[in-house]
Amino acid sequence: MSVPVTLHALAKTYPGGVEAVRPLDMEFAAGRTTALVGPSGCGKSTVLRLIAGLEVPSGGSAAIDGAPPSETTRRGDLALAFQDPSLLPWRTVRQNIELVLGLAGRPLRRREIDDLIRLVGLEGFGDTRPAALSGGMRQRAAIARALATAPRLLLLDEPFGAVDALTRQQLAQDLPALWEARNTTTLLVTHSVAEAVTLSDRVIVFSPRPAHVVADIAIDLPRPRAPGLERNPVCAALMDEVVAALSSGMAETRPRAAQ
Amino acid sequence: MTRSALGILLALALWEAAGRGLAEAYVLAPPSAIALWLWQNAGLMARALGETLWNAALGYVIGNGAAVALAGLALAWARSEAMIRGLALLVFCLPLVATGPILRVVFGPGDGPQVALAALAVYYTTLIPLLVGLRAVPEAWLDLVRSYGRGPLQALIRVRARAALPYLVAGLQIAAPAAFLGAMVGEFTGAERGMGVLTLRAMRAMDVEMTWALATVATAIAMLGYLAVGALAARALSEAPSVMLAAPPARRGGGPWTVLLVAAAAMLIWAGGLRLLGLSSFFAKGPLDVAQALTTSSDAAANRAALGEALLETAVFLLPGYAAGLAAGAGLAMLIVLVPAASGAVIPVAVALRSVPIITTAPLVVLLLGRGALGTVTLVAIMVFFPTLIACLHGLRQAPGRILDVMESYAAGPLQQLIRVRIPAMLPAFFAAARMNVPASVLAVTVVEWLATGQGIGSVMALSASLSDYDLLWSAVAVTALLSVLGYGAVGLLERRVLRVYAPEQLA
Numbered sequence: 075m076s077v078p079v080t081l082h083a084l085a086k087t088y089p090g091g092v093e094a095v096r097p098l099d100m101e102f103a104a105g106r107t108t109a110l111v112g113p114s115g116c117g118k119s120t121v122l123r124l125i126a127g128l129e130v131p132s133g134g135s136a137a138i139d140g141a142p143p144s145e146t147t148r149r150g151d152l153a154l155a156f157q158d159p160s161l162l163p164w165r166t167v168r169q170n171i172e173l174v175l176g177l178a179g180r181p182l183r184r185r186e187i188d189d190l191i192r193l194v195g196l197e198g199f200g201d202t203r204p205a206a207l208s209g210g211m212r213q214r215a216a217i218a219r220a221l222a223t224a225p226r227l228l229l230l231d232e233p234f235g236a237v238d239a240l241t242r243q244q245l246a247q248d249l250p251a252l253w254e255a256r257n258t259t260t261l262l263v264t265h266s267v268a269e270a271v272t273l274s275d276r277v278i279v280f281s282p283r284p285a286h287v288v289a290d291i292a293i294d295l296p297r298p299r300a301p302g303l304e305r306n307p308v309c310a311a312l313m314d315e316v317v318a319a320l321s322s323g324m325a326e327t328r329p330r331a332a333q
Numbered sequence: 334m335t336r337s338a339l340g341i342l343l344a345l346a347l348w349e350a351a352g353r354g355l356a357e358a359y360v361l362a363p364p365s366a367i368a369l370w371l372w373q374n375a376g377l378m379a380r381a382l383g384e385t386l387w388n389a390a391l392g393y394v395i396g397n398g399a400a401v402a403l404a405g406l407a408l409a410w411a412r413s414e415a416m417i418r419g420l421a422l423l424v425f426c427l428p429l430v431a432t433g434p435i436l437r438v439v440f441g442p443g444d445g446p447q448v449a450l451a452a453l454a455v456y457y458t459t460l461i462p463l464l465v466g467l468r469a470v471p472e473a474w475l476d477l478v479r480s481y482g483r484g485p486l487q488a489l490i491r492v493r494a495r496a497a498l499p500y501l502v503a504g505l506q507i508a509a510p511a512a513f514l515g516a517m518v519g520e521f522t523g524a525e526r527g528m529g530v531l532t533l534r535a536m537r538a539m540d541v542e543m544t545w546a547l548a549t550v551a552t553a554i555a556m557l558g559y560l561a562v563g564a565l566a567a568r569a570l571s572e573a574p575s576v577m578l579a580a581p582p583a584r585r586g587g588g589p590w591t592v593l594l595v596a597a598a599a600m601l602i603w604a605g606g607l608r609l610l611g612l613s614s615f616f617a618k619g620p621l622d623v624a625q626a627l628t629t630s631s632d633a634a635a636n637r638a639a640l641g642e643a644l645l646e647t648a649v650f651l652l653p654g655y656a657a658g659l660a661a662g663a664g665l666a667m668l669i670v671l672v673p674a675a676s677g678a679v680i681p682v683a684v685a686l687r688s689v690p691i692i693t694t695a696p697l698v699v700l701l702l703g704r705g706a707l708g709t710v711t712l713v714a715i716m717v718f719f720p721t722l723i724a725c726l727h728g729l730r731q732a733p734g735r736i737l738d739v740m741e742s743y744a745a746g747p748l749q750q751l752i753r754v755r756i757p758a759m760l761p762a763f764f765a766a767a768r769m770n771v772p773a774s775v776l777a778v779t780v781v782e783w784l785a786t787g788q789g790i791g792s793v794m795a796l797s798a799s800l801s802d803y804d805l806l807w808s809a810v811a812v813t814a815l816l817s818v819l820g821y822g823a824v825g826l827l828e829r830r831v832l833r834v835y836a837p838e839q840l841a
Contacts, residue, residue, distance in 0.1 A: 128738050147744040154742045160735035164757050164835040173753065177743035203834075223743075 076105035076257040077146065077226045079125060083134030086120050093284040094120040097134055100278070100287075104139075107253060107260040109270035111316060112280030112288075113324060118263045121285070122229045125261070126154055138227055146227060150178025153225035157232035159216035161204040167191060167215045168200040171222045178223040187222070193248055194218045195241050209236035217245070221252065228253070228260045234269065243301055246273060251298060267316045271295075272303050277316055281323035288326075289319035361701070362545035370542045371550070377531070378550065385516050385528040386554070388444050392451020393512040397505060399452065400459035408467050408489070418464070419595030420602070425457040426772045426817035428779045429515065431794035431810045433522030438616045438803075447519030447527065454515030459504035466500025467493050502566040509558035517551065518780065522798075536696050536784065544696045618807035626804035636805055639793060640812055647789035650709040651778045657710065658717025658774070659767055663759075666725035670755060671747055695777075699785040709781045716777035721766045728762030729755045761836040764828035771820040775813065 079102040086095040094117040102108050110118045123129045125136045127143030138146040146152045153174075161170045168187055175182050191200045194214035204212050213236050220228060234242050250273060253260050264270050270277045271293055279289040293312055295303065303309050345364050352363025362370075371378060403421065407414040429450055436446035467489075475488050483491075520529025528551055535543035604619040618626070626636050695712055702708035732755045740750050782791025790813055797805040 123738075126738075126742050128741055144744065147742055150743055152742050154739055156735055156738075158735050160733060160739055162736060162754065162757070174739070174743055177740065177745050177749065177753075219739075229742075 076259050077139035077151070078102060078104040079227065079259060079261070080137045080140070081121075081125075081134070082137070084121070084124055084131050084136050085133035086117070086124060086129065087132045095124070096284045096286050098285075098287070102259060102261060103275075104259055105257040106276065107250065107262065107274040108276045108278060109262045109264055109274040110278050110280065111264060111267065111270050111320065112285060113282045113320070114265070116280045116283050117285035118280055119231050122154075122231055122261060122263055125227075126152060126229055150174075150180060150223050151226040152229070153220040153223055153227075154229045155213075155216045155220040155231070155233040157213075157235045159204070159209075159212040161212060161215055161219070163204050166201045166203050167196060167207075167218070170204075170215060171219050174219055175222055180223055190218045190222055193221075193252070195244065210238050210241065213237050214241065214245075217249075221249075224256055224258075226258060228258050230260065231263045232265065234264075234266075247298075247301065249273075254297065267313050267320075268304050271309060271313050271316060272299055277312075279316060279319040279323060281326055288323035289316070291315055291319070362542045366542050367546045367549055370546045374543075374546075378546075381526060381528050381531050382550065382554070384526045385447075385513065385520065388447040388519065388527065389451045389512040389516040391444075391448045392453075392515055393455055393508060395448065396452030396455035396512065397459050397508055400456040400463060400504070401501075403456075403460055404463040404467060407464055408493070414464070415591045416595060416598060418461075419591060420599060421457055421460055422821065423595070423599050423814060423818055424453065426775070426814045426821065427453070428791070428794065428810060428813045428817075429453065429518045429776055430522065430779045430783045430791060431798070431806060431813070433519050434794075434798035434806065435616075435810065436519070437523050439610065439612060442525065444524075446522060447516045447524055447529075450519035451512040451515035454511045454518075455508035458507045458511060459501070462500040462504040463497060466497030469500065470496045499570060502562075502570065506559055506562040506566065509562045510555035513551070513555050513558060521780075521784065532696055533784075536699075541700065544700060548697050616801070616803045618803055620811075622804065623808050623811050626808050630804070632804075636808060639805065640790070640809060643788075643790040643793040643809075644812070644816070647778055647782065647791070650706060650782075650789065651713055651774055654710040654713025654778070655717055655770065655774045658714035658770070659721050659763075661714065662718045662721025662766070663725045663763055666722050666729055666759070667751060667756070669726060670729045670751060695781055695784060699781065704786050709778060709786055712781050713774050713777045717770045717774050720770060720773070721763070724762040724766035725759050728759030731762070732758040757835050760831050761828075764824065764831055768821055768824040768828055771824060772817050775817045775820075779813070 081098050081100040083097040083099060084095060085093075085097040087093045098121070110121065112118050120129065124131050125138070125143060127136075127147055136143060138152070143152070161167075162173065165173060168191070171187050171190065172182050175187075188200065191197060194217050196211060196214055196218065199207060199211065199215075204215065207215065213233060217230075217233055220230070220233075234245065237245065246269070252258075260274075262270070262274060272295075275293055277289075277291045277293060278287055279291070280286070281288050291312065295306075295309060295312075304313070348361075349363040349365060352361045352366065355361045403417050407417045432453065433446055433450060436449050440446050440449070470493055475492060516527070517529040517532070520527040521533060524530055528547060532544070532547050532551075534540075535547055600620045604621070607617045607619050610617070614622075625633075627633055627640075630636075698712045698715070699708050702711055729751075732750075736754055737750055740754060745753070778789065779791035779794065782789040783795045786792065790809055794806060794809050797803070797809065
């Protein structure tokens with residue numbers, strides 16, 4: 075059911091000569107959640123866009139289940155959620171969800187859509203247009219939209235940025251449960267070390283641009299993960315490890331800057 | 334660059350061939366004949382062009398100056414904005430063609446009417462973007478000025494004026510060809526010198542070469558004006574001047590009280606202006622005279638019948654042309670988005686032609702398509718087509734890239750993206766263009782009727798002006814302006830309904 079993602083020397087250099095991604099070889103196991111962390115502008119989002127087939131690599135390739143991304147998108151098995159919710163302003167929350175169901179050729183089941191809306195805590199706002207929602211609520215609507223097609227590959231780019239702390243905690247409980255039940259392969263780009271460690275099975279730390287991998291840390295914490303996991307000593311140690319890797323990545327790029 | 338040069342050469346060659354091939358048909362002059370005519374009549378052309386350019390420049394300065402002053406007043410005294418917008422719209426909807434003879438009797442011979450019409454042709458397209466620009470400032474910037482204890486004057490100097498500059502420049506750019514158009518229309522209505530006078534002479538003499546030569550020069554001048562202002566702006570502004578397509582909708586649609594107030598003010602200004610200028614009541618008709626001419630006077634029934642019949646005739650040309658122009662503009666824009674390869678060829682041409690006052694080419698359309706319905710409908714359609722195309726193209730590209738990414742991640746093809754995302758995102762621009770095109774299409778239809786077809790309301794204006802039937806002339810102007818305003822308002826209402834769903838942020 076679930077799909078692995080393989081990167082073969084995947085690279086992206088923009089026409090201006092900006093090297094966003096250095097050739098990258100990597101395998102994301104099927105049904106697992108992987109967090110990508112790194113400093114702003116290091117190219118993490120570009121990696122996601124390349125995997126989604128939104129950009130054409132300048133070298134190498136990304137394969138989903140051994141095939142080009144377009145195979146997966148054509149079947150409606152891939153979903154994206156960005157920091158910018160990107161909802162269609164003229165459609166209500168429900169209609170935004172219905173749009174992607176229609177695009178992916180899935181049936182529209184009112185009950186399932188209602189369940190999704192409830193899952194992201196937007197009960198009662200299904201028939202509201204984005205303009206009337208707060209930033210955090212819009213992000214949650216975008217998450218609901220991304221989950222609607224039960225995608226096999228879920229690409230999340232900072233989707234919790236504007237979500238309030240309490241809702242974020244609730245989502246951190248509910249979403250992994252859903253991914254596990256559906257066996258979804260999930261890639262999560264985030265700035266939050268705690269989010270990366272508590273949500274995922276593996277954390278990949280990138281250096282500043284052009285990105286290369288500084289550390290690849292397995293997160294062997296039992297699931298389901300309880301709230302307050304950050305205070306667990308094993309988890310805290312893993313978070314320290316990620317932070318250390320991040321700073322070593324930063325240090326690498328400016329070795330002789332100190333005067 | 335070389336490719337577009339090749340394209341121009343190819344077009345010229347085709348034009349030359351067609352002109353030579355159709356020599357007997359008496360409709361099309363080849364470029365060589367135009368060049369020859371211009372060479373032989375260089376002195377005449379230079380004098381006429383100098384005259385028209387001077388009038389256009391004066392009108393440009395006066396009209397834009399008035400626009401800046403009015404925008405300043407609206408900003409300083411917010412309550413006056415609805416009134417200023419309302420009166421400005423009413424004046425914008427005056428049929429320029431018929432305003433010409435009225436100004437002619439006010440100013441007498443000389444350049445007055447041409448300059449006044451040039452000013453009238455430019456002030457609105459500068460005023461409206463400027464009003465938007467002065468307010469298009471993020472609240473946070475104003476809070477910043479306030480948080481350092483500074484008042485509205487500092488906010489105007491340090492924030493608003495700078496933020497409004499691109500909007501002003503966009504207005505000034507559209508105004509450059511419009512001023513030339515205004516001056517030419519002014520010359521149609523009884524000047525002694527200028528491009529408009531030569532155009533009339535060429536049409537009466539059925540001089541194909543002269544007509545084409547004049548239209549070519551007028552088009553080239555209008556485009557040069559547009560490009561020159563754009564180039565100056567690009568040098569002065571660090572950011573590219575924003576593409577101003579059409580005025581955004583009024584922030585708060587005037588309630589019934591505003592409408593009544595504007596109407597009352599318009600009557601007062603109209604009647605008071607005539608009194609102040611001390612004009613003879615033989616040709617200066619006030620609102621009461623017009624009301625009498627249409628209701629109580631002995632020939633009221635005849636006047637009403639003449640106007641009604643003429644308006645019906647005009648509607649037959651105007652409405653199909655307007656609809657066809659909108660449909661063709663929006664349709665081509667969609668086609669360009671679906672077939673991006675075409676855009677490289679079409680967009681520069683469309684941007685250039687949008688700046689051309691199509692009226693200057695009215696004699697050509699009449700030559701090519703005759704004085705019947707087809708020529709008139711086509712001219713109206715062309716007048717509406719270019720602004721609609723540019724606005725719709727811009728609107729189609731307004732679709733947020735992230736949303737298109739989401740569509741793409743579900744493998745939605747270009748057609749799906751067009752229907753689901755781009756067309757809805759285009760609607761605000763489309764309706765803004767449709768609204769601004771109401772007065773423009775009325776201008777087009779009245780000019781052709783005035784110059785060529787001898788039918789419709791434009792012809793009634795021409796006839797009544799030449800017969801000194803000033804009751805009928807003023808009535809025709811008043812009724813046409815009123816109908817234009819109503820049409821503008823009707824499209825505006827429709828637009829607000831659409832915006833409420835598709836672009837609620839624009840109504841905030």
